[in-house]
Amino acid sequence: xxxxxxxxxxxxxxxxxxxxxxxxxxxxxxxxxxxxxxxxxxxxxxxxxxxxxxxxxxxxxxxxxxxxxxxxxxxxxxxxxxxxxxxxxxxxxxxxxxxxxxxxxxxxxxxxxxxxxxxxxxxxxxxxxxxxxxxxxxxxxxxxxxxxxxxxxxxxxxxxxxxxxxxxxxxxxxxxxxxxxxxxxxxxxxxxxxxxxxxxxxxxxxxxxxxxxxxxxxxxxxxxxxxxxxxxxxxxxxxxxxxxxxxxxxxxxxxxxxxxxxxxxxxxxxxxxxxx
Ligand SMILES: C[S@@+](CC[C@H](N)C(=O)[O-])C[C@H]1O[C@@H](n2cnc3c(N)ncnc32)[C@H](O)[C@@H]1O
Numbered sequence: 001x002x003x004x005x006x007x008x009x010x011x012x013x014x015x016x017x018x019x020x021x022x023x024x025x026x027x028x029x030x031x032x033x034x035x036x037x038x039x040x041x042x043x044x045x046x047x048x049x050x051x052x053x054x055x056x057x058x059x060x061x062x063x064x065x066x067x068x069x070x071x072x073x074x075x076x077x078x079x080x081x082x083x084x085x086x087x088x089x090x091x092x093x094x095x096x097x098x099x100x101x102x103x104x105x106x107x108x109x110x111x112x113x114x115x116x117x118x119x120x121x122x123x124x125x126x127x128x129x130x131x132x133x134x135x136x137x138x139x140x141x142x143x144x145x146x147x148x149x150x151x152x153x154x155x156x157x158x159x160x161x162x163x164x165x166x167x168x169x170x171x172x173x174x175x176x177x178x179x180x181x182x183x184x185x186x187x188x189x190x191x192x193x194x195x196x197x198x199x200x201x202x203x204x205x206x207x208x209x210x211x212x213x214x215x216x217x218x219x220x221x222x223x224x225x226x227x228x229x230x231x232x233x234x235x236x237x238x239x240x241x242x243x244x245x246x247x248x249x250x251x252x253x254x255x256x257x258x259x260x261x262x263x264x265x266x267x268x269x270x271x272x273x274x275x276x
């Protein structure tokens with residue numbers, strides 16, 4: 001049976017990672033961080049947590065990249081929470097069109113890209129893909145490479161198709177990919193203007209202004225302090241009267257910056273910046 005990891009050991013790990021790799025996990029939610037560390041120990045068959053600590057102390061950047069991919073949770077789907085995507089189509093995007101300018105969208109924590117393809121499909125079906133500029137970022141370079149590739153196990157397309165139907169897409173999802181050797185190869189035209197960007201929400205700060213920011217199912221892994229910091233980055237990165245969407249189990253209500261946003265749709269967790 002595996003030994004229970006103590007908080008002091010987690011602190012030791014975050015300190016070493018900070019020192020060796022200049023990466024700050026100190027404000028991740030420790031309960032899920034602990035579960036992921038436990039998982040890494042199992043996957044790599046380390047005899048103890050000290051063996052993992054020694055491995056991190058080697059300052060091997062290739063190992064750290066693999067470690068980072070195991071620590072971060074990459075689970076995602078196309079049109080995840082279909083009613084959210086319907087709300088984008090029926091309300092949020094039409095509102096942004098009233099601004100009569102290019103629509104700038106940031107997917108922060110885009111994982112393997114399903115969210116980005118969903119947005120590109122939504123915009124295509126609204127005849128707006130050419131009017132939008134999308135930046136898709138993640139801290140994990142390996143998952144970002146997968147997003148860029150746009151090749152997904154064909155078995156995943158079943159849930160994606162179901163979501164797309166519930167979203168009430170105009171066609172069949174098959175229109176946007178071809179099947180090859182057990183993979184769904186997404187139509188590259190959809191993302192030809194997407195800027196894929198390595199960006200760490202902990203330290204990366206704001207780098208442009210957007211009309212719509214999606215950061216869904218990412219901040220759930222951060223503690224309140226880090227959520228506040230990241231939300232300040234999003235506030236700074238949004239044009240006034242523009243939108244931020246978070247995951248269905250997340251909320252802006254408790255954060256320091258809440259008074260600068262209003263709730264647009266509480267079910268779908270969509271907020272609008274109303275104060276600079
Ligand atoms: C569960 S996925 C969410 C994917 C997608 N947004 C969705 O809702 O389906 C969480 C993603 O957040 C990324 N992530 C974790 N920490 C991050 C950080 N500090 N900066 C940027 N992205 C981060 C992970 O690499 C992972 O790809």
